[in-house]
Amino acid sequence: MTVIVRDLRPEAPGDTEGFARVRRLALPYILFTADSVRHNALHTHPDARYRPLVAEEDGEVTGTAQVLLAYDSDEPGQGLLNVYVRPDRTGRGAGGLLLRTAEEHLASIGATKVYSWVLDEPGNRAFAERHGYRAGRSAHFLRRDLAGAALPPLPPAPPGVELRAAAEFADDPRPLFELDAETLLDEPGEISYESRGYEDWLARVWHHPLLDRELSMAACADGRPVAFSLAYTDGDGRYSSAMTGTARAHRGRGLAKLAKLHSLHRARAAGVTEAFTGNDAGNDPMIAINQWLGYRIRATEVHYVRELS
Known part of the structure; x- marks a missing residue:
């Protein structure tokens, strides 16, 4: 059987549905849909050179690969690459071919190093290290069963x-943008981002299309958002x-925790059955909040990096 690698066609339902299906099977902790x-594919910032x-x-x-530049970082030349292959189709050459095609593209548009998230499993880590990547910091995926145990009141x-x-x-969503920009x-992480x-x-x-505005919550003081989830x-x-944070002047009051708890209560009432979140492994305060909310760590991924010659 011959494996080929090509660009995703955003107008082709078979491509977008297939991409989302692979990602859900290989990494069920992050939401992807065809939409x-x-x-x-159509709305990522042009400076990202997303492919x-x-x-x-x-x-x-x-198999799939997300390939782009970290356009919202103040350090040029940083490439981002995430490769996933359907679990029942690994070992057939798709991962290596996706990686090679992606690295060639990133090198051609000025990337000097490539960062990639890799599930903390022996086969995945061996694949990354065999291709010259070295491990950095890690992050956790957490899950909560919303159909089971009750949420904190x-x-x-x-x-x-x-x-x-x-x-x-x-x-006028600008106040939410301003809060998001500050918390960003x-x-x-190893890459610093700014709005x-x-x-x-x-x-x-x-x-x-995945943003649920009815379930996304903000804690407001004097009519302005100061914490959100x-x-x-x-x-x-x-x-x-998708993001949880608090304005610097309002930290230490439990407002992000409160916003996230309200969001989860609304989600449960709307019929949502499972919730996912992610944390940098060194972000102990947010991990503690999520565990208090009933989340449990389900998987870990490692941020790998490779210098491009």
């Missing part, structure tokens, strides 16, 4: 704080925390 795959790839065998998508909001759904900002600066402006945020976050849903009973 989100299409949206990412989604698929591996195909006998007309069927068996909702406490009253602190004086002067009001909980509002993101949908209430539909006429403190996101732990690339309101229009990019609208395309990347606010208009993303953005929620993705896939229409299939699955929920994922």
Whole structure:
């Protein structure tokens, strides 16, 4: 059987559905749908030079790669590459061919190093190290069964704080953007990110098809969001925390925890059955919050890097 690698065709349902199917089978802790795959392909910032790839065998998508530059980092030349192959189709050449095609593309557009998230499993780590990647920091995927054990009860909001759904900002979401931009600066990781402006945020976050504005919650003081928890849903009973954070001047009051708890209560009432989130392995405060909320670690991934010659 011959494996080929080619560009994803965002207008082709077979490609977008196949891409989402591979990602769900290989990495079930992150939400992907055909609509989100299409949206990412068409609306990722042009400076990212985003190139989604698929591996195909006998007309069927068996592997995927997300390939782009870290356009929202202040350090040039950083490439991002994530390769996933359907678990029942590994060992047939798709992963290696996707990796080689992606690295060649990144080198051609100016990348000098490549970062890749790799599941902390022996076969995956051996594949990365065999191709010259070295391990960096790690992160955890956490899951909570929303159909089972009850959530902690909702406490009253602190004086002067009001909980509002993101949908209430539909006429002017800029306050949410400003809060997101501030919290992005403190996101732990080997790559430092910063906002690339309101229009990019609208395309990347606010208009993303997975964003559930009714379940995304903000804690507001004096009418402005000071903590928030953005929620993705896939229409299939699955929920994922897209970002949770607090403005620096309001930290230490439990407001992000409160926003996320309100979001989970709304998700449960809406019929969502399982929730996912992710944390840098060194982010002990957020891990503690998520474990208090009932999340449990299900898997770990390692951030690998390779210098491109």
